[in-house]
Amino acid sequence: MVTTAAVVVVDGFSLQLTFLLFLSVVVVTLFTALLTAPQRDEISEFYLGNRTMTPLRNGLAMCGDYLSAATLLGSTGLVALTGYDGLLYLGGTAVAWMMVLLLIAEPLRNAGRFTLGDTIALRMPVRQRPVRLALSLCTLAVTTLYLVAQLVGSVALLTQFTGEPSAATRTLCVVVIGTVVIVYAAIGGMPGATFIQIVKAVMLISGVTVTAVMVLHHYHWNIDALLTAAADHSGMGTRFLQPGLRYGASTTSKLDFFSLQLAIVLGLAALPHVMMRLLAPRSTGVLRVSVVWAMGLVSLVCLAAGVLGLGATAVVGRETIARMDHKGDAAVLLLAHALGGGVLTALLSCLAFVTLLAVAAGLTLAAASSVAHDLYGEVIRKGRAKQTEELLVARLAAAVIGVLAMLLALVSWGANTATLAFLAFAIAASALLPTLVYTLFWRRFTATGALLSLCGGLLCSVLLVVFSPVVSSTPASLYPDADFAWFPLQNPGIVSIPAGFLLGWLGTVLGRPEVPDAYDEFEVRALVGAAD
Amino acid sequence: MNVEQAKRHEISHRPEFQELRRAQRRSGVRMTVVATGGFLLYVLLSSFAPELMNTSLHGHLTLGLALGLGQFVVMALIARRHIVHMRTHVDPIARGFRTQAHRQHPDRQSRPGQAPASHHTQGYRTW
Numbered sequence: 001m002v003t004t005a006a007v008v009v010v011d012g013f014s015l016q017l018t019f020l021l022f023l024s025v026v027v028v029t030l031f032t033a034l035l036t037a038p039q040r041d042e043i044s045e046f047y048l049g050n051r052t053m054t055p056l057r058n059g060l061a062m063c064g065d066y067l068s069a070a071t072l073l074g075s076t077g078l079v080a081l082t083g084y085d086g087l088l089y090l091g092g093t094a095v096a097w098m099m100v101l102l103l104i105a106e107p108l109r110n111a112g113r114f115t116l117g118d119t120i121a122l123r124m125p126v127r128q129r130p131v132r133l134a135l136s137l138c139t140l141a142v143t144t145l146y147l148v149a150q151l152v153g154s155v156a157l158l159t160q161f162t163g164e165p166s167a168a169t170r171t172l173c174v175v176v177i178g179t180v181v182i183v184y185a186a187i188g189g190m191p192g193a194t195f196i197q198i199v200k201a202v203m204l205i206s207g208v209t210v211t212a213v214m215v216l217h218h219y220h221w222n223i224d225a226l227l228t229a230a231a232d233h234s235g236m237g238t239r240f241l242q243p244g245l246r247y248g249a250s251t252t253s254k255l256d257f258f259s260l261q262l263a264i265v266l267g268l269a270a271l272p273h274v275m276m277r278l279l280a281p282r283s284t285g286v287l288r289v290s291v292v293w294a295m296g297l298v299s300l301v302c303l304a305a306g307v308l309g310l311g312a313t314a315v316v317g318r319e320t321i322a323r324m325d326h327k328g329d330a331a332v333l334l335l336a337h338a339l340g341g342g343v344l345t346a347l348l349s350c351l352a353f354v355t356l357l358a359v360a361a362g363l364t365l366a367a368a369s370s371v372a373h374d375l376y377g378e379v380i381r382k383g384r385a386k387q388t389e390e391l392l393v394a395r396l397a398a399a400v401i402g403v404l405a406m407l408l409a410l411v412s413w414g415a416n417t418a419t420l421a422f423l424a425f426a427i428a429a430s431a432l433l434p435t436l437v438y439t440l441f442w443r444r445f446t447a448t449g450a451l452l453s454l455c456g457g458l459l460c461s462v463l464l465v466v467f468s469p470v471v472s473s474t475p476a477s478l479y480p481d482a483d484f485a486w487f488p489l490q491n492p493g494i495v496s497i498p499a500g501f502l503l504g505w506l507g508t509v510l511g512r513p514e515v516p517d518a519y520d521e522f523e524v525r526a527l528v529g530a531a532d
Numbered sequence: 533m534n535v536e537q538a539k540r541h542e543i544s545h546r547p548e549f550q551e552l553r554r555a556q557r558r559s560g561v562r563m564t565v566v567a568t569g570g571f572l573l574y575v576l577l578s579s580f581a582p583e584l585m586n587t588s589l590h591g592h593l594t595l596g597l598a599l600g601l602g603q604f605v606v607m608a609l610i611a612r613r614h615i616v617h618m619r620t621h622v623d624p625i626a627r628g629f630r631t632q633a634h635r636q637h638p639d640r641q642s643r644p645g646q647a648p649a650s651h652h653t654q655g656y657r658t659w
Contacts (some may be wrong), residue, residue, distance in 0.1 A: 032596055086573060091603050098567035098607060101615055102560045227592035242586050243578040243596060254579035261575045284626075288618065292611055299604050320541060441557070520544035521537055526630040527552060528543070 004373075014337075015161050017346035021352050026180055029199055033184050033192030041388040047114045047369050048280045049190030053287050058295025062277045064233050066195035066268065066294070067093075067204060067301055068359040069153050069352050070145075075302075077328025079309020080321050082246035083234065085257070087306050092261045094302040096268035097295040104269045105278050105291050107440045107526035112279045115139075117374040120439050120450060122522050124514050127447035129382070131375040134454040138271045138431040139374075141458060142424045143367035147272075149420035150179060150360040151409035156417060157352055160330055174409050180357060182402035186395040187365035190280070193361045200358035205297055207351045211332075212304035214339050215311030226307070229314035240313070252392055256489045260422060263493035267425035270432035273359075275368035284529060288357070293511055311335055327418070364405075368398035415478075415479070422491055424464055430496035431457030434504045440526060443519045448511025453504030461500045464492035543629055552625040559617050570606065574599055587658050 002511035053061075071093060079086030107372035112119045121128040154177045158165050185190050192349065196307050219226040227241060247257035268274060281287040312321060315338050324330040332352075336344040372394035377385045385393075434453040438445040463510040464487050465471065471478045473485040489495075542547050578585050580594055585596030 009624045084578070087597070087600055088578060091571060091600050092575070095568060095571040095607065097605065098610065099564050101611060102564045103566070224591040224593065227597075231592060240590070241592055241594060241597065247579065248582070257579060258572070258575055260573060265571065288615065292615065295607065295611060299607065303604065381571075517541065521540045523553065523627070524540040524544045524549065527538075527549075527556060528626050 001466065009448065009457060010229070010344060010469070014342040014346045014349070016436070017342065018161070018349045018353075021346060021348050021350035025350065025354050026204075026357070029139030029182065029196045030183060031191075032195045033188030036191040037250065038189050038191065038196060038391075041391050043114070043373070043387050043390050043394070044501075045191070046189035046391055046394060047276070047373070050196045051280055051282045053194075054282070055281075055289035056293055057194075058277070058281055059297060059386040060201040060291035061194050061197040062274065062290060062294035063297040064201035064204070064358055065273050065277055065362045066271075067201075067355070068150060068357045068421070069157065070149070072204065072208070072348075072352055072355055073153075073157070073303060073329045074418050075333055076305045076309040076312065076332040076457040077321070077325070078246070078511070079306055080312040080331035083310075083313070084239040084243045085246040085248070086309055087445045088243070088257075088261070089264075090302045090306050092264040094295075094299045096265050097291065097298060100274075100278070101288075101291045101295060104440070105287055106284050106435070107286050108275070108347065109279055110284065110529045111440070111522060111526040114276075114279065115370055115373050115435060116275060117370075117378065121378075122447065122525070123439050123518055124450070125518070126515065129379050131447050131450045131454070134451050135432075136370040136374040136379075138420050138427065138454050138458050139370040140367055140401075141462075142428050142432070143363045143370075144401065144408070145403070145420050145427070146426040147360055147363045147367070147405040148412065149424065150363070150419045151405055152413055152415055152420065153352065153417040154356050155409070155413045157356070159335055160325070161349070166231070167242060170413055170486070174406050174413070175351075177357060177407075178402050178406035181360040181397050183362055184357075184361040185368060186398035188361075190365060191392075192296060193358075194366050196358045196361055200354050202299070203351050204355060205301060207348055208301055208304040208308065211336060211339070211344070211348065212307040212311070215307050215315070215334075215335070218311070218315065218339065223242050226310055226314055230310045232314075233316075234313050234318040236318075241456070246411045252488045255494060256491055259489055259491040259494035262497060263422065263429045263491060266433055266493075266497060268427035270428040270436055271369060271425075272428075272432070273362040275436075276362075276366050276369065277412040283307075284531065298311035308332055308335060311339075315339065324443060327416070338343070339346075360405075364398050364402050367401045367444070368394045369374060371401070419470055423461070426457055426461045426465075426491060426493045426496060429493060430461045430500035431455075433497070434500040436503050437501075438508075442508075443512065444508055446508045446511050446514045449504045449506070449508030452507030453460065453500050456503035457496060461492045461496040464489075464496055468492070468499055473515075539632075543632070548625060549629065552622060552629075555621045556618075559614070559621075563614060567607060567610050571603060574603065630643075 075086065075090050075093065078089055108119060111122060117128070117132040120131055120135065151174050154173055155165065155170050158173050159167070162169065167292045184196055188195070191330070219229065231240045236245070244254060247253045278287065281290055309331060312335040316331070316334045321328055321334060324334065332348055333345055334514060336348045344429065372390050376384065376393045377390045391412050431454050434457060435450050438453070467485055468486045468487045468490055469477060470490050471485065473483040474480065585594060587595040588597060589598055
């Protein structure tokens with residue numbers, strides 16, 4: 001939300017330069033999306049894109065899909081305002097890749113086709129339709145929330161330039177970004193989305209690294225000098241470099257932070273747009289190296305973001321950052337202005353817009369593929385849909401989901417981007433992850449278990465947030481005047497993730513067993529690889 | 533049940549396959565627990581034992597900050613170990629099974645890890 005409307009981070013020159021840069025990136029990527037768009041009406045090309053990319057490009061695309069503008073602006077802001085606690089948050093963002101690399105990626109790719117629904121259908125061929133229905137419901141919930149978070153983020157970013165935007169500017173911003181996203185997803189399909197993802201990842205990595213090097217150079221490569229300056233200019237001395245500044249007030253807030261970390265560390269593996277990327281490489285070897293690349297690049301960005309956050313406090317001062325935006329989103333831009341003047345500010349703000357755009361495109365595509373493949377192809381048409389037909393539905397679904405997200409973003413433009421994104425992570429970790437893990441590794445898992453854990457995990461996390469301080473009882477809530485917040489934590493993960501796993505187990509134990517031997521065959525496929 | 537499924541079914545009962553499964557799963561689970569659990573433990577320690585984490589090591593560098601940096605080193609080491617483990621213990625066995633499973637269909641034969649010709653891989657643009 002906006003605190004002070006009058007102060008803006010950047011001057012007119014930077015604003016024009018940002019606009020120019022952003023426009024050129026959009027034009028170039030749009031043309032490329034049109035050129036690389038699937039030429040034949042093949043769903044595999046639309047869903048998975050070029051399956052023979054090198055590991056580095058795959059890794060860049062994964063990194064691009066994963067790191068949103070929330071990491072660039074939000075986490076660095078969190079570091080700038082709360083020091084140690086912000087750094088912990090960045091650590092979680094990087095650690096999340098471990099589970100993907102070690103457990104999920106390879107079996108999922110070997111046994112998967114286009115969506116998680118295809119993998120599950122191999123395990124429970126008879127009752128796959130209700131599971132696919134529940135699965136696409138959860139996928140839609142996660143992607144729509146995350147998509148709205150990106151679009152709301154674009155308005156918040158615009159606020160940094162122009163002060164609080166008028167209703168017309170706001171609408172224009174959301175509609176322009178939303179439309180470009182729809183074009184990428186609906187026309188470009190996965191090849192188009194991959195291209196913008198790679199462009200964005202290269203821009204993000206180089207932009208963040210160069211700025212971090214500038215910060216370190218400013219302090220003569222002396223980390224201790226940077227830490228000292230950050231502590232001095234934070235207005236709270238060494239407490240800035242100690243845990244507890246943000247989440248240390250009470251046991252409740254400490255548990256809240258743990259709950260958030262749990263959702264971040266476990267939620268990544270189940271994010272639909274990341275899962276789609278994992279299915280794309282044609283061989284296990286390429287996939288493994290791709291994930292290692294992604295992990296390395298994400299770690300690099302997280303380390304650099306930590307340096308940027310500390311640097312922002314050290315150079316600009318915590319007071320100024322907090323005055324500009326109480327969430328700290330302005331930290332990077334203020335730092336860029338102090339270090340590199342208008343040009344660097346323009347570069348980084350263009351980067352933030354491109355980041356928003358790319359993540360939104362990936363999400364729209366994941367949602368569209370779930371609707372077209374699981375919902376339309378398998379549930380409505382019962383697997384009899386022709387490829388051209390399914391492709392048309394996918395393109396239409398991308399447009400509809402994009403428009404829906406734009407409307408939701410316009411209604412809730414004041415919402416906190418981070419809260420929306422965290423809820424999406426929590427749903428992914430408590431509804432999609434249990435089903436994914438059980439499907440891959442548990443012999444007895446049945447359709448009843450899948451249905452219970454999907455619907456239960458989704459309901460549990462949404463209900464807990466509804467009855468949490470996010471919605472009512474505190475001045476920062478959606479409804480500050482009402483009070484029905486009996487759940488004390490803002491992040492439901494600590495309760496809803498175990499609940500999702502427990503429900504999956506319960507449904508399996510109580511329901512009737514699946515076809516015997518289906519798992520034996522599935523396991524060979526997952527470990528050895530399909531004939532393709 | 534088609535030929536391919538029958539073949540897979542047969543593979544699943546062989547002792548080599550059980551060994552492959554154990555080799556992959558045990559190390560995967562163990563390393564995930566170390567990496568993810570270690571990090572979550574670190575978060576809990578930071579929240580509930582701040583005095584320990586605030587122990588100064590060198591200047592402003594506290595134990596907590598050092599452990600945070602160490603997390604990235606641990607991740608790199610585990611990723612490296614995983615790749616080596618997979619290359620030596622899992623990939624050779626899996627490759628053997630893959631060639632066996634495909635030998636049944638001379639019409640669909642393809643080298644493992646390579647695209648069959650029917651997918652028009654050459655038709656894709658570079659991106």
